[in-house]
Amino acid sequence: MAILEVNDINVYYGSIHAIKGVSFEVNEGEIISLIGANGAGKTTILQTVSNLLHSKTGSIKFMDEEIHNLPAHKLVPMGLAQVPEGRRVFSQMSVEENLELGAFTRPKANIKEDMEEIFERFPRLKERRRQLAGTLSGGEQQMLAMGRAMMSKPKLLMLDEPSMGLAPILIEEIFDIIKSLNERGTTILLVEQNAQMALSIADRGYVLETGKIVTSADAKTLLNDDVVRKAYLGG
Amino acid sequence: MEFLFNLISGISLGSIYAIIALGYTMVYGIAKMLNFAHGDVIMVGAYICFFATTRYGLNPLLGVLLSMVVCTMLGIIIERLAYKPLRQAPALAVLITAIGMSYFLQNSAQLLWSSSPKVFQSVVGKGSIKLFDGALSISFVTVVTILVCVIIMIALVTFVNKTRIGKSMRAVSEDKGAAQLMGINVNSTISLTFAIGSALAAIAGVLLCSAYPNLVPTTGAMPGIKAFTAAVFGGIGSIPGALIGGILLGIIEIFAKAYISTQLSDAIVFAVLIVVLLVKPTGLLGKKVSEKV
Ligand SMILES: Nc1ncnc2c1ncn2[C@@H]1O[C@H](COP(=O)(O)OP(=O)(O)O)[C@@H](O)[C@H]1O
Numbered sequence: 060m061a062i063l064e065v066n067d068i069n070v071y072y073g074s075i076h077a078i079k080g081v082s083f084e085v086n087e088g089e090i091i092s093l094i095g096a097n098g099a100g101k102t103t104i105l106q107t108v109s110n111l112l113h114s115k116t117g118s119i120k121f122m123d124e125e126i127h128n129l130p131a132h133k134l135v136p137m138g139l140a141q142v143p144e145g146r147r148v149f150s151q152m153s154v155e156e157n158l159e160l161g162a163f164t165r166p167k168a169n170i171k172e173d174m175e176e177i178f179e180r181f182p183r184l185k186e187r188r189r190q191l192a193g194t195l196s197g198g199e200q201q202m203l204a205m206g207r208a209m210m211s212k213p214k215l216l217m218l219d220e221p222s223m224g225l226a227p228i229l230i231e232e233i234f235d236i237i238k239s240l241n242e243r244g245t246t247i248l249l250v251e252q253n254a255q256m257a258l259s260i261a262d263r264g265y266v267l268e269t270g271k272i273v274t275s276a277d278a279k280t281l282l283n284d285d286v287v288r289k290a291y292l293g294g
Numbered sequence: 295m296e297f298l299f300n301l302i303s304g305i306s307l308g309s310i311y312a313i314i315a316l317g318y319t320m321v322y323g324i325a326k327m328l329n330f331a332h333g334d335v336i337m338v339g340a341y342i343c344f345f346a347t348t349r350y351g352l353n354p355l356l357g358v359l360l361s362m363v364v365c366t367m368l369g370i371i372i373e374r375l376a377y378k379p380l381r382q383a384p385a386l387a388v389l390i391t392a393i394g395m396s397y398f399l400q401n402s403a404q405l406l407w408s409s410s411p412k413v414f415q416s417v418v419g420k421g422s423i424k425l426f427d428g429a430l431s432i433s434f435v436t437v438v439t440i441l442v443c444v445i446i447m448i449a450l451v452t453f454v455n456k457t458r459i460g461k462s463m464r465a466v467s468e469d470k471g472a473a474q475l476m477g478i479n480v481n482s483t484i485s486l487t488f489a490i491g492s493a494l495a496a497i498a499g500v501l502l503c504s505a506y507p508n509l510v511p512t513t514g515a516m517p518g519i520k521a522f523t524a525a526v527f528g529g530i531g532s533i534p535g536a537l538i539g540g541i542l543l544g545i546i547e548i549f550a551k552a553y554i555s556t557q558l559s560d561a562i563v564f565a566v567l568i569v570v571l572l573v574k575p576t577g578l579l580g581k582k583v584s585e586k587v
């Protein structure tokens with residue numbers, strides 16, 4: 060069953076036509092990779108799904124409900140969370156406060172308990188729980204941004220280039236966590252330039268080029284596709 | 295003794311500036327705009343309290359509360375009608391709108407309440423505290439103003455740092471997009487900020503007119519500008535900065551009046567501001583504008 064259905068969206072920055080009639084879907088339980096070069100429009104698509112940007116046409120359905128006219132903050136309690144590009148942690152606030160904000164739409168939840176769960180997954184955050192998020196390293200900030208999104212208990216978690224700027228060993232750690240989140244029931248929409256890594260954990264993938272989806276297939280098929288290999292996997 | 299008297303008077307005047315400066319600094323922090331109509335909300339607050347207590351004989355405390363309620367609503371309405379439609383507009387358009395709103399409030403007050411001065415009855419009572427065998431006499435208003443400022447500061451800092459809503463305000467002030475991704479309603483956060491700032495403006499208006507009872511439609515203008523100066527002086531966007539900036543400004547003003555020149559006191563205040571901004575452009579407690587990576 061499709062948890063997210065994006066149908067024919069067109070997004071503009073002023074006169075720049077950044078997304079040109081994109082459609083895709085994410086089924087419950089899947090890991091979907093959206094890959095594409097820098098500037099292809101990956102971030103624009105995620106921002107549009109989160110309603111921080113708006114499409115001029117088409118529809119976006121989350122769990123069969125049209126969300127494309129809702130204000131952005133209403134999507135979080137429905138179960139849609141995003142880890143934005145560049146982490147965007149609240150740098151003047153502590154690690155704990157960032158996590159609390161992740162649970163903002165769940166005022167009655169047992170936040171302490173949920174936070175401990177996040178700390179189990181990211182022990183490094185626990186050691187730094189009272190530190191300002193701005194003082195964390197890039198990898199730690201990525202973990203915090205992920206932990207923060209997980210605090211909202213999303214059904215669908217969208218991640219925008221979680222590997223960006225991280226050392227290979229950290230990238231592996233982050234991807235392991237994404238996989239284990241998925242195994243525990245969270246559907247994942249993963250946006251990456253790092254196509255190799257992204258496709259290696261995905262069920263299916265979409266390839267985006269200058270605002271259009273040019274290919275979509277099983278992740279395995281894409282990994283072995285000649286064109287894709289040439290363009291995104293270094294031959 | 296005179297020095298001590300001036301110092302306490304300066305702190306008290308500075309407390310009023312600080313309470314007003316909080317409104318400027320919070321709105322700037324959240325909505326990234328300078329609400330130049332803020333000073334005139336003070337004036338409205340003072341008029342409401344004046345009519346409630348002097349004309350209709352309401353208990354002073356109820357008068358202050360009523361004035362807070364009215365100003366809170368006024369602040370929310372101003373934001374909804376004048377500033378919200380300009381969320382995506384260039385900063386200059388917003389600034390001009392704010393200045394226009396300031397004149398609109400002043401002119402409306404003139405129309406409604408006439409420009410003839412009203413004599414404001416202090417809500418605190420006329421007495422004073424005598425210290426050092428009567429050598430130092432400090433009016434109740436002076437003392438109450440300082441106390442109220444301290445209470446407001448403690449309450450506000452606690453609210454912003456410890457409560458869920460306060461934290462969401464800090465999140466909005468840092469990154470509106472990321473805040474929305476947390477499920478925070480940015481529009482209602484901005485409304486709340488205007489509401490808090492305007493309620494504080496009402497308190498400031500009542501305290502100001504309790505100390506300086508001459509109430510006219512332009513009463514809020516000069517304190518408004520000075521408090522804005524105080525906010526910039528302390529570091530705009532910073533709550534402790536508003537406190538420090540306000541108090542310092544009050545002290546400098548009173549000392550300049552007492553020891554240098556009554557006429558030049560305002561010029562001296564602004565000269566100090568300019569020097570501080572030359573040395574530290576972000577103000578005393580201002581944060582560096584962090585680069586987005
Ligand atoms: N704020 C903006 N204003 C104008 N153009 C933008 C803006 N953000 C992105 N773009 C343009 O939209 C296109 C897609 O950008 P983006 O979605 O960030 O791509 P990606 O995430 O795949 O790198 C690019 O051509 C980019 O230059």
Ligand SMILES: [Mg+2]
Nearest residue numbers: 101102103144
């Ligand atoms: Mg991007």
